[in-house]
Amino acid sequence: MKSIICTVDVVLLTLVEQELNVAVLKRDHDPFKGAMALPGGYILPDTDNDAQDAAARVLLTKTGITSPYLEQLRSFSGPARDPRGWSLSVAYYALVTADLIESVGRKDVQLLPISRLKTMPFDHADIVRSAVERLRNKSLYSSLPVYLCGPRFTIPKLQSVYEAVLGESINKVSFRRKLDELDMLEPVPGAFEEGRQNRPAQLYRLKGKLQGDLVLVERGLNSG
Amino acid sequence: MKSIICTVDVVLLTLVEQELNVAVLKRDHDPFKGAMALPGGYILPDTDNDAQDAAARVLLTKTGITSPYLEQLRSFSGPARDPRGWSLSVAYYALVTADLIESVGRKDVQLLPISRLKTMPFDHADIVRSAVERLRNKSLYSSLPVYLCGPRFTIPKLQSVYEAVLGESINKVSFRRKLDELDMLEPVPGAFEEGRQNRPAQLYRLKGKLQGDLVLVERGLNSG
């Protein structure tokens, strides 16, 4: 019996100027040496306690980043997706701020707008599309997009992040009502976003208990 | 490097008297010989075109059933879940009617109410809980539960299926309004559920184009 090539791939998503971008790396080795691909690697049974650990390790090793949000997407498998043979990749997606990617300063990590996903090695383009679809669906009824903001953000900023992810505008009053109901944010005392010629916006942060959690929206965001 | 044991497991769900049940089989071989476990088996790179094919094959081989709905759940992995070594199982779930399970007449297939999931070998209890959670979430905003009905069903029957899956009652008028909006069902001309001492209920079926598809509910079912 042929053996199966077991890997993980990570779709690291961030917002750059209101558009979703995915982190890609130039491949060092064959197959597809030199092509821009998702950070990925073998699952190492000797060191990884499960595929999630493998994904976190691969992400850290290849990009220098530890993401506060890393969720399994699904597995992709088959004889043709990897020229080396029958392979199975457990795909994950992670959300971070563009600041975090810049702060680690890995010049080999490139950000590619998801609107310009052309050809990618393996079935990585499918994996990215699948990750974006999952992100959009979850964003309709959860607090997931807060991971695309930093630790502190204004309500208008958070709304613009939702709008960028969902690709449609949201009613301002309704959005604030939802946030009130969710009871997930707290104002940072005395902290405002200054420096622009308008009323400064209050900075908020996730309430302490909720770090790393998702808050679900009753009845969704009703967009559309 | 140790090699990874690659398998698929299938959570076959059905409704028996308004309660979700999962199909389990007595294991023929070690590990856990004699225990009741999910239908599962190795991915066979020589014959399977991907993990989904492997799941369909395993389900057919072990239970005699080909399900109209078979969706990947996620993968479960780690060094401890299988005593043979580091393993990775791609889990799937399928929905069928209890009739279909009975009609194939495999006496080795048992139905276990999910309220009485006690110990199961491997991490199969986790997999089942994960499948039920996915089914409930999807049922809130999609037509998924129609796969738990047969090809023809009445509106009150479909409502009772939703209620059984979700574990809560749904407003009758709202439910019918949603079904109207979804525009997914058509009455079977002249077909009614007869034989009870009340007004006969119209039998419906999925509209032709929608076989095998899911229809998404705008704004969900707003239960709760």
Place this chain on the structure above:
DNA sequence: ACAATAGTGTCTCTTAGACAATATCGA
């Protein structure tokens, strides 16, 4: 004062749920 955006009040429209009326069967 003006431009710009933050934040709030409130009206209207849509939609969900409650309730009840009508329909149609078997006994």
Place this chain on the structure above:
DNA sequence: TCGATATTGTCTAAGAGACACTATTGT
């Protein structure tokens, strides 16, 4: 006719979106 459940009509209540008003900054 009665009991039972299907199916439909309609009123009420909750929630979403539109709009406009106030607040607070820099220029």
